[in-house]
Amino acid sequence: MIRARPYNRRMTDRPLKVLIAKPGLDGHDRGAKVLARGLRDEGFEVVYTGLRQTPEMVATAALQEDVDVVGLSILSGAHMTLVPRVTRLLREAGLDDVLVVVGGIIPDDDADELRAAGVAGIFGPGTTIAEVAEFLRTSARPRA
Amino acid sequence: MAAPGVPGVDPAARARELTEAAVGGDRRSLARLLTAVENRTAVAEAALRTLYPMAGRAHLVGITGPPGAGKSTLVAALIAELRARGRSVGVVAVDPSSPITGGALLGDRVRMQAYASDRDVFIRSMAARGHAGGLASTSAAAAAVLDACGFDLVFLETVGTGQSEVEVAAAADTTVVLEAPEMGDEVQAIKAGLLEVADIVVVNKGDRPGAQRTASQLRAMLVAVARVGRAERGHHGAARAAERGHHGAALAADPPPAAEVTVPPPPANDRPRPKQPEVLVTTATTGEGIGELLASLDRHRATGQAGGATSTARLARAEAQVWAILADRTRAELDTADRRARTEAILRAVADHELDPFTAVDRLLASLRG
Numbered sequence: 001m002i003r004a005r006p007y008n009r010r011m012t013d014r015p016l017k018v019l020i021a022k023p024g025l026d027g028h029d030r031g032a033k034v035l036a037r038g039l040r041d042e043g044f045e046v047v048y049t050g051l052r053q054t055p056e057m058v059a060t061a062a063l064q065e066d067v068d069v070v071g072l073s074i075l076s077g078a079h080m081t082l083v084p085r086v087t088r089l090l091r092e093a094g095l096d097d098v099l100v101v102v103g104g105i106i107p108d109d110d111a112d113e114l115r116a117a118g119v120a121g122i123f124g125p126g127t128t129i130a131e132v133a134e135f136l137r138t139s140a141r142p143r144a
Numbered sequence: 145m146a147a148p149g150v151p152g153v154d155p156a157a158r159a160r161e162l163t164e165a166a167v168g169g170d171r172r173s174l175a176r177l178l179t180a181v182e183n184r185t186a187v188a189e190a191a192l193r194t195l196y197p198m199a200g201r202a203h204l205v206g207i208t209g210p211p212g213a214g215k216s217t218l219v220a221a222l223i224a225e226l227r228a229r230g231r232s233v234g235v236v237a238v239d240p241s242s243p244i245t246g247g248a249l250l251g252d253r254v255r256m257q258a259y260a261s262d263r264d265v266f267i268r269s270m271a272a273r274g275h276a277g278g279l280a281s282t283s284a285a286a287a288a289v290l291d292a293c294g295f296d297l298v299f300l301e302t303v304g305t306g307q308s309e310v311e312v313a314a315a316a317d318t319t320v321v322l323e324a325p326e327m328g329d330e331v332q333a334i335k336a337g338l339l340e341v342a343d344i345v346v347v348n349k350g351d352r353p354g355a356q357r358t359a360s361q362l363r364a365m366l367v368a369v370a371r372v373g374r375a376e377r378g379h380h381g382a383a384r385a386a387e388r389g390h391h392g393a394a395l396a397a398d399p400p401p402a403a404e405v406t407v408p409p410p411p412a413n414d415r416p417r418p419k420q421p422e423v424l425v426t427t428a429t430t431g432e433g434i435g436e437l438l439a440s441l442d443r444h445r446a447t448g449q450a451g452g453a454t455s456t457a458r459l460a461r462a463e464a465q466v467w468a469i470l471a472d473r474t475r476a477e478l479d480t481a482d483r484r485a486r487t488e489a490i491l492r493a494v495a496d497h498e499l500d501p502f503t504a505v506d507r508l509l510a511s512l513r514g
Contacts, residue, residue: 015248041247043242043246048253061253
């Protein structure tokens with residue numbers, strides 16, 4: 001049938017649902033907020049949970065919200081502790097089909113280990129929102 | 145595990161699997177069901193056919209009010225109070241979708257993250273997806289799913305509302321309208337809008353100056369409105385009784401003069417009565433007044449149930465749900481392969497002002513009957 005409003009078509013495309021969380025104790029949430037807003041403007045449904053999340057909070061939010069993607073923003077240097085704990089909890093909750101990406105200050109040396117722990121994408125300083133959006137669109141599998 | 149909606153997967157079987165697990169307490173299946181409901185899939189429809197009759201036990205509480213009044217913080221405070229009493233809580237929290245991109249930023253969880261390891265709290269954010277009434281079109285169905293899964297109380301938190309997003313009143317048993325201190329004067333209060341659908345009015349941010357004054361202004365205005373409403377009903381009732389007596393006598397003798405054959409006012413008892421909401425003051429960030437609010441919610445629930453008859457709110461909810469599905473089905477019927485061309489031609493004729501929209505609907509209805 002005729003669809004006059006252009007956004008109707010996009011809405012029936014079932015927007016990807018993304019959780020943006022900041023695990024750990026650093027208080028620098030500007031990046032996470034800018035990304036959350038930027039992904040919204042790219043047409044994603046973004047659940048933003050704010051600062052100081054425990055890995056358990058992240059896993060519970062991912063489960064209850066049934067997200068396609070979990071994005072973790074970490075600037076504290078604690079990523080080698082926090083990220084594997086989140087991915088383990090997600091696996092234990094049966095969420096092994098959720099795409100996990102990490103943003104922040106992540107040294108190249110840690111990348112392999114994070115990937116082995118289940119991280120699909122790592123985004124350092126200078127990454128554009130369009131690049132993140134493109135990666136998520138091509139890598140995440142939207143669920144009905 | 146195969147995804148629902150994928151060709152080759154029987155929606156009914158998938159719905160049965162998810163429904164059984166969700167009702168049995170599996171939170172992952174519950175989350176999956178809610179996604180299906182949001183996306184209005186065939187699985188969701190099959191699941192709701194099973195779940196709807198199991199729902200109806202939870203107390204559905206709508207929370208609405210302007211942006212920044214403290215809706216999410218108030219829900220978080222109520223969750224704490226309810227959990228202290230051992231009652232389980234579901235939350236459906238709605239935020240707006242971008243009309244341009246269809247994206248949404250769902251931020252209500254920020255204030256409700258303290259219950260990550262508590263399986264008796266289930267919080268779900270929803271994007272409004274272009275629906276304008278303050279909720280998403282599927283919010284009531286999502287609440288019914290949580291209800292059927294055994295949550296004692298289900299909150300429906302609307303987007304930040306203005307003066308007319310009153311849809312939540314039809315979706316909830318009890319509607320709480322939040323106001324912040326010093327938000328507009330008495331004229332805002334008599335314009336009613338949101339206040340008109342409130343069962344309970346909460347002035348949040350009670351620690352701010354002016355909170356008590358705002359509350360007493362609202363109380364005074366709501367009492368005055370209710371009093372005027374009562375007086376008018378009394379007047380019409382008496383007038384009608386007199387009229388009836390007069391007509392009774394007149395009919396016996398001769399037909400009433402034409403001047404009297406006007407549309408009578410509706411019978412006094414059928415006129416909707418203005419609600420008389422309680423006005424409470426809370427400070428959600430400290431928990432001040434939350435116990436009183438919960439007591440007020442429980443009282444309102446008890447009053448609604450004591451009536452025995454189906455409450456007005458529940459009838460309104462049934463109507464809203466059935467008419468929405470009817471509208472969807474009607475559209476789908478008009479979009480079937482054999483009717484689509486004719487339907488589109490009629491829509492285009494309206495767009496070109498060759499046909500008025502009423503005649504268009506006459507023709508569409510006729511094509512459904514034919």
